[in-house]
Amino acid sequence: MKKSRLIAASVAMIATTGLLLSGCSAGAADTGEKQLTFMFRGGEDEKAAYTTAIKAFEEANDVKVKIISTTADDYSTKLKAAIAGKQIPDVFYIAQGDIQAYVNNGVVLDITEYVEGSDTLDLDNIWEYGVDSYRFDGSLVGEGAIYALPKDVGPFSFGYNKSMFEAAGIPLPDVDVPLTLEEFVDISKQLTKDLNGDGELDQWGTGLNVQWSLQSFAWSNGADFLNEDRTKVTVDTPEFAEALQWFADLSNVEGVTPSTAQAQTLDTYQRWMSGQIAFFPVGPWDVSTYAELDFDWDLIPYPAGKTGESATWVGSLGIAVGSTTEDPELSAKLVEYLSADVTAQQTLVDAGVQIPNLKDMADTWVADSTSKPANKQEFLDIVNGYGRALPANNTYNAEWYDELFTNIQPVLDGKQTAADYLKEAQPKMQAFLDDANAQAGIG
Amino acid sequence: MSTTVLRSKPRRSRLHRREHQVALAFIAIPLIGFLLFTLYPLLYSVYASFTSWNGLAAPKFNGIDNYIKMWNDPYFLKAMWNTFYMMIGIPIGLVLSMALALGLNRKMRGTTFFRTVYYVPVISSIAAIAILWQWAYNGDFGLVNQVLDIFGIQGPNWLADKDTVKPALIIMATWKGLGYSMLLYLAALQSVPRYLYEAASLDGAGTWQQFRNITLPMVRPVTFFLVVTSIIGGSQIFIEINIMTPLGGPEFSSASIVWYIWRQAFNNLHMGYASAMSIVLGLIIFVITVIQFRLNRRNQFSID
Numbered sequence: 246m247k248k249s250r251l252i253a254a255s256v257a258m259i260a261t262t263g264l265l266l267s268g269c270s271a272g273a274a275d276t277g278e279k280q281l282t283f284m285f286r287g288g289e290d291e292k293a294a295y296t297t298a299i300k301a302f303e304e305a306n307d308v309k310v311k312i313i314s315t316t317a318d319d320y321s322t323k324l325k326a327a328i329a330g331k332q333i334p335d336v337f338y339i340a341q342g343d344i345q346a347y348v349n350n351g352v353v354l355d356i357t358e359y360v361e362g363s364d365t366l367d368l369d370n371i372w373e374y375g376v377d378s379y380r381f382d383g384s385l386v387g388e389g390a391i392y393a394l395p396k397d398v399g400p401f402s403f404g405y406n407k408s409m410f411e412a413a414g415i416p417l418p419d420v421d422v423p424l425t426l427e428e429f430v431d432i433s434k435q436l437t438k439d440l441n442g443d444g445e446l447d448q449w450g451t452g453l454n455v456q457w458s459l460q461s462f463a464w465s466n467g468a469d470f471l472n473e474d475r476t477k478v479t480v481d482t483p484e485f486a487e488a489l490q491w492f493a494d495l496s497n498v499e500g501v502t503p504s505t506a507q508a509q510t511l512d513t514y515q516r517w518m519s520g521q522i523a524f525f526p527v528g529p530w531d532v533s534t535y536a537e538l539d540f541d542w543d544l545i546p547y548p549a550g551k552t553g554e555s556a557t558w559v560g561s562l563g564i565a566v567g568s569t570t571e572d573p574e575l576s577a578k579l580v581e582y583l584s585a586d587v588t589a590q591q592t593l594v595d596a597g598v599q600i601p602n603l604k605d606m607a608d609t610w611v612a613d614s615t616s617k618p619a620n621k622q623e624f625l626d627i628v629n630g631y632g633r634a635l636p637a638n639n640t641y642n643a644e645w646y647d648e649l650f651t652n653i654q655p656v657l658d659g660k661q662t663a664a665d666y667l668k669e670a671q672p673k674m675q676a677f678l679d680d681a682n683a684q685a686g687i688g
Numbered sequence: 689m690s691t692t693v694l695r696s697k698p699r700r701s702r703l704h705r706r707e708h709q710v711a712l713a714f715i716a717i718p719l720i721g722f723l724l725f726t727l728y729p730l731l732y733s734v735y736a737s738f739t740s741w742n743g744l745a746a747p748k749f750n751g752i753d754n755y756i757k758m759w760n761d762p763y764f765l766k767a768m769w770n771t772f773y774m775m776i777g778i779p780i781g782l783v784l785s786m787a788l789a790l791g792l793n794r795k796m797r798g799t800t801f802f803r804t805v806y807y808v809p810v811i812s813s814i815a816a817i818a819i820l821w822q823w824a825y826n827g828d829f830g831l832v833n834q835v836l837d838i839f840g841i842q843g844p845n846w847l848a849d850k851d852t853v854k855p856a857l858i859i860m861a862t863w864k865g866l867g868y869s870m871l872l873y874l875a876a877l878q879s880v881p882r883y884l885y886e887a888a889s890l891d892g893a894g895t896w897q898q899f900r901n902i903t904l905p906m907v908r909p910v911t912f913f914l915v916v917t918s919i920i921g922g923s924q925i926f927i928e929i930n931i932m933t934p935l936g937g938p939e940f941s942s943a944s945i946v947w948y949i950w951r952q953a954f955n956n957l958h959m960g961y962a963s964a965m966s967i968v969l970g971l972i973i974f975v976i977t978v979i980q981f982r983l984n985r986r987n988q989f990s991i992d
Contacts, residue, residue, distance in 0.1 A: 350744035654938035
């Protein structure tokens with residue numbers, strides 16, 4: 246009796262350990278059925294949308310999909326742990342900026358042949374930007390074989406408070422011609438005022454976060470972060486300095502933003518939502534929240550610098566196939582369902598968290614005048630035209646890019662000139678970029 | 689039973705042996721857990737610290753390159769400095785919690801209520817607390833500056849100013865840890881024998897002298913425990929930094945060492961370098977703890 250109890254205890258213990266271990270491993274099929282794992286992050290809307298898409302996929306292909314969902318914050322850490330533990334999910338979300346490193350290290354699979362010859366999806370019906378973001382030819386992102394399809398594309402557009410303009414009797418900005426920087430400052434000044442007469446400002450022209458809005462003004466002023474082949478950091482140009490200085494001056498000289506040293510989004514985001522700010526960025530993910538606001542708002546092109554042409558960035562998240570998958574073709578098919586399934590796309594669009602991935606669906610969506618914003622076309626113009634990738638998304642890692650923002654505060658506070666700061670920052674950024682390119686084996 | 693005992697006289701009894709085995713089986717569970725989930729990763733990161741490893745492909749041996757890089761990395765040194773700077777909250781916290789414990793040790797109404805009040809932050813989720821304090825520190829309409837405004841003080845934009853972000857984090861960490869230290873001190877105070885105070889007051893010792901010569905030495909083990917654990921915990925400060933200043937604060941002024949390690953490992957694909965930094969951090973903590981134990985041993989005493 247006793248002996249058997251001991252044996253039972255040991256067996257139980259070993260079994261527990263075994264369970265723990267197998268619990269970590271993805272894709273251990275417990276039936277004879279084929280099984281794929283899909284790892285993603287997202288909110289309730291994504292979960293709901295993908296449940297239907299995955300069900301359709303399961304029925305059509307006689308497989309089971311095991312869904313691993315994490316919070317947005319945990320995703321990157323958990324995915325990297327899974328990769329380091331050699332348990333790459335069959336299908337998973339991949340950040341735009343990770344494509345180069347993941348391809349170089351053989352984590353994701355080339356799915357070009359599957360998606361190009363696919364009968365479930367028409368590649369020409371998906372935004373070029375979305376697909377091209379996941380192309381990589383060994384040295385440049387944007388060209389070559391396809392390694393993922395977009396989960397979404399996220400054009401970072403610019404909005405204005407229509408009700409505030411009307412109340413102030415200011416003509417509404419043109420939806421086709423971008424404001425010049427001078428016009429933008431001029432309107433902002435007119436709208437920065439003390440409405441209740443208590444001696445303190447309670448309405449402002451704008452309030453932008455340097456990390457998300459600087460790109461737009463730098464680009465439209467003719468500057469860029471990197472040279473063409475992404476080997477040199479080019480933030481030390483006069484155009485770049487001019488754009489950054491102008492950005493800092495919005496607070497320090499023009500005084501059209503809520504108090505100095507207040508570029509924190511939290512404040513201005515909430516002020517925008519309570520109707521105290523005239524101009525504010527709008528992404529597709531904001532639309533459902535902003536639709537509830539009690540003022541009218543719409544999208545306009547980003548104000549443009551010297552080049553006279555708007556510029557802004559487009560984010561994206563991809564869905565890739567893990568290199569260790571047992572069934573590449575089936576995994577690629579799942580990617581297609583998730584990226585382009587009509588029902589799933591419609592669910593996500595209706596939830597107001599993204600714009601359609603499919604061009605034909607986008608056309609009907611734009612034509613719909615019942616939902617906000619009226620100028621939905623602006624989102625599409627960005628994706629199709631003047632939107633670019635965030636600078637760090639095309640490099641091996643983001644260390645060089647983050648460096649720009651690490652020490653930028655004195656410029657925003659008006660304690661250092663933009664030109665001085667950029668001259669200091671460029672060599673440091675260059676060193677990080679060289680390091681990244683060396684690791685990636687290019688440059 | 690008796691036959692068993694007789695038969696195995698030279699050896700141990702079967703019962704004893706069996707129980708011994710069962711005990712070993714029980715010990716094995718945490719032991720295997722330790723070997724598998726602590727020792728193995730630890731040894732692996734020692735190895736990884738001598739490699740160039742991006743966390744995706746296999747590590748490549750590169751000698752002590754990571755350690756040389758660390759020495760020349762201004763952000764590593766800054767993060768270390770920040771981490772130890774933020775530890776000045778530890779003595780402040782100890783003094784405050786001691787004072788609170790002394791207060792709550794008195795016989796007065798509502799002590800249970802106050803104990804609960806001070807203990808609530810301890811059991812609250814650090815993520816929730818960090819978000820709460822982030823709002824409180826908002827330069828424009830945060831609670832902290834609104835209170836300062838009542839007294840006519842124009843508060844800074846706490847988390848966006850490189851001079852105030854560390855004090856802001858220290859204040860928060862102290863507030864969060866206060867309840868825990870207070871509770872331990874309270875327990876320690878209540879176990880100080882009454883007769884010591886009686887004897888001291890008969891000898892004419894005043895309140896201060898009693899506190900200085902009886903209370904403080906009697907709670908020294910608790911102080912020691914708190915100092916050791918706070919330093920270990922303080923060197924690993926991460927969550928509040930990551931939530932309140934996701935980019936390491938203005939001019940890197942609130943980046944802690946663990947935050948920097950995490951960022952290097954998971955954002956910048958420098959897993960090998962991050963391992964090397966963790967090893968250095970681990971060694972520093974180990975050395976500090978050894979020194980503390982040595983000092984403590986010298987100061988030990990006993991009452992008979």
